[in-house]
Amino acid sequence: MSKLTHLDSSGAAHMVDISAKADTLRTARAEAILSMQPETLRLILEGQLKKGDVFATARIAGIQAAKKCAELIPLCHPLLLGSVSVDFEPDPKNSRLRVVTLCTIKGQTGVEMEALTAASIAALTIYDMCKAVEKSISIGPLRLLEKTGGKSGDFLL
Numbered sequence: 001m002s003k004l005t006h007l008d009s010s011g012a013a014h015m016v017d018i019s020a021k022a023d024t025l026r027t028a029r030a031e032a033i034l035s036m037q038p039e040t041l042r043l044i045l046e047g048q049l050k051k052g053d054v055f056a057t058a059r060i061a062g063i064q065a066a067k068k069c070a071e072l073i074p075l076c077h078p079l080l081l082g083s084v085s086v087d088f089e090p091d092p093k094n095s096r097l098r099v100v101t102l103c104t105i106k107g108q109t110g111v112e113m114e115a116l117t118a119a120s121i122a123a124l125t126i127y128d129m130c131k132a133v134e135k136s137i138s139i140g141p142l143r144l145l146e147k148t149g150g151k152s153g154d155f156l157l
Contacts, residue, residue, distance in 0.1 A: 018077060021108040026149030030115035032099045032123035032142045040134040041095055044126070051129045055088050058099070058129070062086035062122030066103055066114040076113050081105055084114070086122050099123050100145075110150050116142065 044054045051057075063084045070078040082104040089098040101118040103111040123139045130137060147155045 013075060016075070016077075016109075018108040021151070023106050023108055024149045025104070025106050026110050027102065027104045027147065028110060028112040028115035028144065029100065029102045029146040030112070030119040030142070030144050031101070032119040032139055034097045034099070034123055034126055034137055034139055036095055036097070036130065036137045037134055038092070038095045040130055040137065041090060041092060041097060043133060044097065044130065045090055045092075049129055050132065054126055054129045058088070058122040058125040059086040061125035062099070062101055062118040065121030066101070066111075066118040069114045069117045072117060073113055077109050079105055079107060079109070079111065079114060081111065081114065084118060086118055097126065099126070110147060110152075112144050112147050116144060 043049050047053060063086060065072075066081060066084040070076040083102070084104075085102045087100045087102075089100060090096075091098060099119050099122045101115045101122065103115040103118065105111050120139075120142050123142070127137050127139060143157065144155070145157045
């Protein structure tokens with residue numbers, strides 16, 4: 001395992017200096033899975049929840065979350081994102097809903113945290129919009145699926 005980059009030689013947390021790194025195209029894709037009762041998923045898919053359009057609201061929340069990542073996670077760099085997408089894949093057979101996010105940037109550091117933050121906040125937004133009909137919705141796993149670009153190379157789960 002390589003040394004932790006966010007700790008200095010004395011073990012104190014610090015923001016990594018990326019100022020000398022070249023801009024490269026970088027992407028990251030993440031997912032969050034929500035498990036729920038079949039009736040809850042049906043209500044989402046048929047647009048019958050009282051709070052409104054679950055997918056539109058969760059998509060906007062996920063995009064906003066990616067843009068706010070550096071404000072939420074202390075050692076993340078503020079990034080000028082090139083794009084953020086948030087998509088949904090219903091799985092009625094297993095009564096699940098998959099949130100998939102993709103973030104891109106041409107920059108000096110990766111966008112993994114932005115993609116993960118977008119997926120988690122989109123999932124939490126779905127929970128919030130559905131909690132009146134089901135409080136037992138579970139969220140997880142939340143995970144990075146893929147990343148491209150940068151010094152560490154590509155990753156594919």
